[in-house]
Amino acid sequence: MATLAQPSLAFTHLPHPSPVPVDVRKAALADPGFGKLFTDHMVSIDWTEGEGWHSAAVGPLQAIPLHPAAAVLHYAQEIFEGLKAYRLEDGSMALFRPEANAARFNESAKRLAMPELPEDIFVQACRELVAVDKDWFPAVDGGSIYLRPFMIATEPFLGVRPAKQYKFMVIASPAGNYFKSGAPAVSLWVSQYTRAAPGGTGAAKCGGNYAASLVPTAEAFARGHDQVLFLDAAEHKWVEELGGMNLYFVFDDGTMVTPPLLGTILPGITRDSLMALARDEGLTVKEERYSIDQWRADAASGRLVEVFACGTAAVVTPVGRVTDPVDGEFVIGSGGPGQLTGKLKDRLVSIQRGQAPDPHGWVMRLG
Numbered sequence: 001m002a003t004l005a006q007p008s009l010a011f012t013h014l015p016h017p018s019p020v021p022v023d024v025r026k027a028a029l030a031d032p033g034f035g036k037l038f039t040d041h042m043v044s045i046d047w048t049e050g051e052g053w054h055s056a057a058v059g060p061l062q063a064i065p066l067h068p069a070a071a072v073l074h075y076a077q078e079i080f081e082g083l084k085a086y087r088l089e090d091g092s093m094a095l096f097r098p099e100a101n102a103a104r105f106n107e108s109a110k111r112l113a114m115p116e117l118p119e120d121i122f123v124q125a126c127r128e129l130v131a132v133d134k135d136w137f138p139a140v141d142g143g144s145i146y147l148r149p150f151m152i153a154t155e156p157f158l159g160v161r162p163a164k165q166y167k168f169m170v171i172a173s174p175a176g177n178y179f180k181s182g183a184p185a186v187s188l189w190v191s192q193y194t195r196a197a198p199g200g201t202g203a204a205k206c207g208g209n210y211a212a213s214l215v216p217t218a219e220a221f222a223r224g225h226d227q228v229l230f231l232d233a234a235e236h237k238w239v240e241e242l243g244g245m246n247l248y249f250v251f252d253d254g255t256m257v258t259p260p261l262l263g264t265i266l267p268g269i270t271r272d273s274l275m276a277l278a279r280d281e282g283l284t285v286k287e288e289r290y291s292i293d294q295w296r297a298d299a300a301s302g303r304l305v306e307v308f309a310c311g312t313a314a315v316v317t318p319v320g321r322v323t324d325p326v327d328g329e330f331v332i333g334s335g336g337p338g339q340l341t342g343k344l345k346d347r348l349v350s351i352q353r354g355q356a357p358d359p360h361g362w363v364m365r366l367g
């Protein structure tokens with residue numbers, strides 16, 4: 001969908017008339033969990049065909065009126081992003097690679113026939129929200145404010161075509177550590193379901209992909225596993241990713257492998273950042289297809305020493321074991337967190353928190 005030349009938008013500021021009382025907020029922030037608590041404000045920007053983006057506002061977090069025929073409710077024209085605001089050593093706040101989220105958001109928009117949002121407006125929206133809700137930063141170790149930018153089709157109609165009205169929003173959720181006890185190694189269940197097919201929407205960050213992953217994820221949980229592992233749709237052989245995290249394989253010769261971005265895998269920003277950091281460390285990183293049979297064989301021979309999953313929410317999560325419904329379980333290394341996994345996680349987290357130099361210019365300081 002073509003994007004009209006967009007003059008920069010002025011945000012209207014409507015402070016919350018009755019924000020959450022300070023004592024209530026402080027009590028909630030002592031144990032924020034993940035995705036359960038929301039700050040006082042939200043950003044909203046509307047798009048209308050012929051007019052482009054307009055009515056940008058930072059206002060009270062509240063329910064949004066939606067016509068029952070709004071296109072998002074019927075044909076799932078919805079995309080989203082996820083990024084965190086961190087507190088740096090010096091007490092100031094920062095975003096991590098928000099332009100990368102903005103660029104990916106537009107790739108998702110194109111695939112879902114939605115209008116693109118100029119990257120600077122996406123970033124500004126995130127900055128505005130963090131600025132107004134900075135008191136919601138959780139004091140807990142590993143805390144952050146998780147930002148959820150998203151876009152929905154709001155036009156009321158029941159035809160199958162791209163909508164002519166959309167709403168872009170950003171909401172914010174204070175977050176503790178995604179996994180309560182730090183990062184224990186997780187157990188994966190190899191799903192018979194697939195997440196994404198060639199030519200489908202696997203590379204777009206859209207709610208529809210997640211809707212389709214709920215049954216496989218529930219199945220993994222019911223069988224006592226932590227996460228679901230998806231193989232490719234065509235051959236059911238090549239490792240793709242987890243429900244919401246990319247995968248890395250670490251071998252005893254110092255090489256790392258991650259599945260290539262061929263349109264069925266979400267191009268993770270954590271995946272990309274870790275690739276750069278691993279190369280900085282002198283490791284060889286290959287984007288190569290890797291089969292589940294090879295994985296099992298390499299785990300057995302000891303050639304494969306560590307496996308980890310990565311994504312914004314949990315950063316880096318070691319994978320300890322894998323269970324296939326046909327061939328049964330296998331264990332990677334000792335079944336616990338690996339050394340390189342921990343090292344790469346520390347490298348990334350210390351850059352995100354301003355405790356280490358930022359050679360790639362990833363950290364965007366907020367005023």
Ligand SMILES: *Cc1c(COP(=O)(O)O)cnc(C)c1O
Binds near residue numbers: 268313
């Ligand atoms: C968001 C997401 C990821 C991780 O992306 P990051 O940018 O690293 O947070 C991986 N897989 C899926 C399916 C996702 O939706």
